[in-house]
Amino acid sequence: MVVGVRAAGPADLVAAREQMALSLGWHIVLACLGVGLPALTAFAEWRAIRTGQPVYLALAHRWAKAMGVLFAVGAVSGTILSFEMGLLWPGLMGTYGQVIGLPFALEGFAFFIEAIFVGIYLYGWDRLPRRVHLLTAVPIVVSGVASAFFVVSANAWMNQPRGFRLVDGGVTGVRPWAAMFNPATAPQTIHMILAAFMVTGFLTASVYAVGMLRGGRDRYHRLGFLIPFTAAAVLTPLQIAAGDYAARFLAHYQPTKLAAIEGVFNTGSHVPLHVGGVVRDGQLRYAIEIPDGLSLLVGYRPSTVITGLDRVPVADRPPVTPVHLAFDLMVGVGFGLLLLGAWLLLAWWRRRDLPRPALFLRLAVLAGAGSVAALEAGWVVTEVGRQPWVVYGYLRTADAVNPAPGLTAGLVLVAATYVVLTVASVHVLRRLAHAGQDAAGPLAAPQEAAPPQAAPQETVP
Amino acid sequence: MTAAQLMLAVLWIGLTLYALLAGADFGAGFWDLLAGGTARGRPQRHLIEEVIGPVWEANHVWLIFVLVLLWTGFPPVFAAVMSTLYLPLTLAALGIIARGAAFAFRKASDVLWQQRLFGAAFALSSVVTPYFLGTVAGAVASGRVPPGLAAGNLIRSWCNPTSVLGGVLAVGTCAYLAAMYLCHDARRLGRPDLAAAYRRRALVTGLAVGVLALAGIAVLHADAPALSGNLVHRALPLVIGSGLAGAASLALLVARRYLLVRATAALAVTAILWGWAVAQYPYMLPPGTPYTEVAATPAVLAAVLVVTGAGAVILLPSLAWLLILFQRQPAPGRHDVV
Numbered sequence: 001m002v003v004g005v006r007a008a009g010p011a012d013l014v015a016a017r018e019q020m021a022l023s024l025g026w027h028i029v030l031a032c033l034g035v036g037l038p039a040l041t042a043f044a045e046w047r048a049i050r051t052g053q054p055v056y057l058a059l060a061h062r063w064a065k066a067m068g069v070l071f072a073v074g075a076v077s078g079t080i081l082s083f084e085m086g087l088l089w090p091g092l093m094g095t096y097g098q099v100i101g102l103p104f105a106l107e108g109f110a111f112f113i114e115a116i117f118v119g120i121y122l123y124g125w126d127r128l129p130r131r132v133h134l135l136t137a138v139p140i141v142v143s144g145v146a147s148a149f150f151v152v153s154a155n156a157w158m159n160q161p162r163g164f165r166l167v168d169g170g171v172t173g174v175r176p177w178a179a180m181f182n183p184a185t186a187p188q189t190i191h192m193i194l195a196a197f198m199v200t201g202f203l204t205a206s207v208y209a210v211g212m213l214r215g216g217r218d219r220y221h222r223l224g225f226l227i228p229f230t231a232a233a234v235l236t237p238l239q240i241a242a243g244d245y246a247a248r249f250l251a252h253y254q255p256t257k258l259a260a261i262e263g264v265f266n267t268g269s270h271v272p273l274h275v276g277g278v279v280r281d282g283q284l285r286y287a288i289e290i291p292d293g294l295s296l297l298v299g300y301r302p303s304t305v306i307t308g309l310d311r312v313p314v315a316d317r318p319p320v321t322p323v324h325l326a327f328d329l330m331v332g333v334g335f336g337l338l339l340l341g342a343w344l345l346l347a348w349w350r351r352r353d354l355p356r357p358a359l360f361l362r363l364a365v366l367a368g369a370g371s372v373a374a375l376e377a378g379w380v381v382t383e384v385g386r387q388p389w390v391v392y393g394y395l396r397t398a399d400a401v402n403p404a405p406g407l408t409a410g411l412v413l414v415a416a417t418y419v420v421l422t423v424a425s426v427h428v429l430r431r432l433a434h435a436g437q438d439a440a441g442p443l444a445a446p447q448e449a450a451p452p453q454a455a456p457q458e459t460v461p
Numbered sequence: 462m463t464a465a466q467l468m469l470a471v472l473w474i475g476l477t478l479y480a481l482l483a484g485a486d487f488g489a490g491f492w493d494l495l496a497g498g499t500a501r502g503r504p505q506r507h508l509i510e511e512v513i514g515p516v517w518e519a520n521h522v523w524l525i526f527v528l529v530l531l532w533t534g535f536p537p538v539f540a541a542v543m544s545t546l547y548l549p550l551t552l553a554a555l556g557i558i559a560r561g562a563a564f565a566f567r568k569a570s571d572v573l574w575q576q577r578l579f580g581a582a583f584a585l586s587s588v589v590t591p592y593f594l595g596t597v598a599g600a601v602a603s604g605r606v607p608p609g610l611a612a613g614n615l616i617r618s619w620c621n622p623t624s625v626l627g628g629v630l631a632v633g634t635c636a637y638l639a640a641m642y643l644c645h646d647a648r649r650l651g652r653p654d655l656a657a658a659y660r661r662r663a664l665v666t667g668l669a670v671g672v673l674a675l676a677g678i679a680v681l682h683a684d685a686p687a688l689s690g691n692l693v694h695r696a697l698p699l700v701i702g703s704g705l706a707g708a709a710s711l712a713l714l715v716a717r718r719y720l721l722v723r724a725t726a727a728l729a730v731t732a733i734l735w736g737w738a739v740a741q742y743p744y745m746l747p748p749g750t751p752y753t754e755v756a757a758t759p760a761v762l763a764a765v766l767v768v769t770g771a772g773a774v775i776l777l778p779s780l781a782w783l784l785i786l787f788q789r790q791p792a793p794g795r796h797d798v799v
Contacts, residue, residue: 068565071518072518072562073562075518075521075522076521076562077558078525079521079554079561080557080558082529083543083550083553084554085532085543086528086532086540086543086544087543087550087551090539090541091540093536094536094537097532097533097757098532098758101529101536101761102761102764102765102768104532105529105530105765106768106772107529108525108529108772109768109769109775109776111522111525112519112772113775115518115519115521115522116519116776116779116780116782116783117779118518119518119787120779120783123514123786123787127786171758174760174761176761176765402547402610402611403544403610404611404615406548410551417558417559421562424562424563424566425562425566428566432569444568444569445565445568445569446514446517446564447514447515448515448568
């Protein structure tokens with residue numbers, strides 16, 4: 001690749017990183033819902049067929065509408081990312097685009113299938129026999145999970161670049177399948193796909209928890225809460241195990257990231273587990289220490305040696321405080337969600353009912369926001385923890401950025417757009433949630449056939 | 462045929478489908494913009510929602526497909542185009558966000574001022590986005606995007622006669638395709654009055670695009686002589702074919718053969734896109750960067766082509782089902798019945 005004559009200033013690099021963080025951090029929530037909501041919807045529709053109870057079909061229809069709106073917004077926020085790969089990081093794409101192209105091409109197909117069947121599912125709601133209609137959800141669920149796998153495998157490659165040789169700044173001998181199935185693919189994709197289902201479950205349940213706190217205690221609300229919450233709660237312990245696996249993977253494959261996560265500056269054995277704290281003068285301070293904790297977690301023995309940040313030059317170290325605190329936030333929320341799920345399990349075991357205290361529902365409302373916070377924090381850990389590299393050990397983020405001037409202006413424009421998009425999305429979803437239980441009402445997902453005479457109201461009712 | 466040539470062809474097929482399918486969706490937004498006041502425009506806007514609602518996302522995915530194949534198959538071209546043309550492409554990206562989101566929101570909204578606001582955002586961005594994408598085509602075609610990162614002029618690369626021509630032609634073609642598609646859809650959905658209105662619009666925009674394309678020859682002759690030279694030599698059969706198909710489309714519109722006109726209009730657009738490709742071949746970034754210099758390694762091309770072939774086997778029947786289902790009317794009384 002020819003190296004451009006321009007060079008990006010530090011402000012432009014920061015702007016490009018912020019823009020990417022904003023667009024990705026926004027899209028990741030939509031992407032998770034795109035993976036998880038179809039499964040929830042299909043489950044409710046399946047129950048409707050099995051039990052013949054209209055309440056399940058009402059829930060399925062409501063979730064299908066939300067899925068339609070969110071899918072439309074996610075489709076565009078995802079497209080923006082494929083633009084930004086080139087607009088912001090042409091130095092990455094010009095050289096390595098072909099190495100990571102395969103999973104993106106696969107993801108393109110998976111997304112295409114998903115888009116087609118979301119269209120079929122929503123438009124076919126009353127055009128197809130119910131059982132056939134349920135079957136059309138299967139490709140949505142499968143391709144949603146596959147999309148997540150493909151995209152995250154490309155991200156895993158940035159952590160564990162494989163399948164190419166670098167000769168004079170250009171890549172040769174590319175083995176695209178080896179690049180895609182790199183060592184980080186398994187830990188990262190498992191962790192991310194579980195996260196997608198958890199976020200969907202806790203977020204959806206939180207909507208109904210709000211409704212129940214406001215007095216909606218009918219079967220519609222209870223099932224709307226219980227189905228997604230139970231699914232997410234069941235996955236929580238699995239996710240904690242998957243996270244443990246991912247962290248232990250780092251100890252062997254990307255020790256710098258683990259050192260940043262735990263604030264380990266000095267290589268050695270008997271390394272404690274740090275909770276909280278900030279970096280001052282090259283050491284983590286004010287942290288709660290669990291003696292030998294990290295050594296035990298990584299190698300099951302206090303004598304396990306942990307590689308510290310002292311093994312890499314200062315210029316190659318990621319910023320420790322944000323990575324460490326983001327990790328603590330993610331783990332803290334994860335265990336909080338585990339306890340909340342255990343509370344429901346206990347109450348269900350004793351009385352076949354939800355826990356009586358309103359506190360449970362209040363915490364369940366928080367769990368929705370908390371799961372999103374954990375998602376974003378986990379993503380900060382993996383992305384910021386890889387810095388200063390965009391391709392770990394091969395290409396620095398600063399060398400990948402578009403050298404054109406004015407990226408800061410682009411950031412302002414994009415940030416303003418996302419603010420508007422967020423406000424509008426939340427507003428529309430709230431209207432969809434408050435439209436009453438008649439899911440066949442006037443509000444429609446974009447893929448649905450519009451109701452015949454949906455004359456708008458003049459004012460907000 | 463080498464793997465790189467095959468990749469170029471697949472890329473161009475993707476671009477053609479994007480132009481034909483998503484182009485019509487952009488054009489529908491153009492007509493949404495001109496549909497008139499809230500009460501008068503409601504039947505038209507309703508028709509447009511009905512027609513593009515279930516398919517626009519699938520149509521839109523062709524763009525992602527093209528971007529991914531470009532960065533995988535010809536990474537330096539992707540890097541050069543995206544970095545030099547980041548201004549129009551950022552604006553196009555913002556237009557894509559506004560269009561998709563606003564369209565979804567308008568449908569899910571039942572308050573008039575919000576429908577107006579979302580509708581305006583949808584319609585405006587439907588016009589702006591193809592314009593910027595057209596300027597990008599013009600920038601590449603007129604040889605203003607050199608290889609390297611942001612190596613071209615950041616403003617003049619897309620503010621020049623060929624780019625303006627590309628932008629205006631893109632908007633015009635989208636509007637024409639949409640009006641022409643909507644004729645049949647309006648008739649199918651029992652609105653012959655709207656069909657007549659869109660027939661008039663299709664005739665006017667079709668003529669306008671034809672005249673613009675002819676005037677464009679002069680623009681290209683002055684601004685992009687290499688391209689225009691090849692257009693009237695090597696690519697001449699395609700250019701003439703496009704003109705004939707365009708003329709046939711207008712005749713079919715006059716004769717109200719709404720389904721047949723879809724074929725000829727699609728042919729006209731396809732022929733001009735492939736005419737451009739033939740005229741520019743083998744250069745991806747004219748004047749000096751042939752595709753052979755920028756193609757990915759053979760292993761990558763082979764893997765992606767195999768995946769594309771396998772994907773198409775699943776994709777095309779699914780797509781066909783969506784489009785067939787969509788032409789069907791709802792069964793009355795089956796709403797929410799288990």
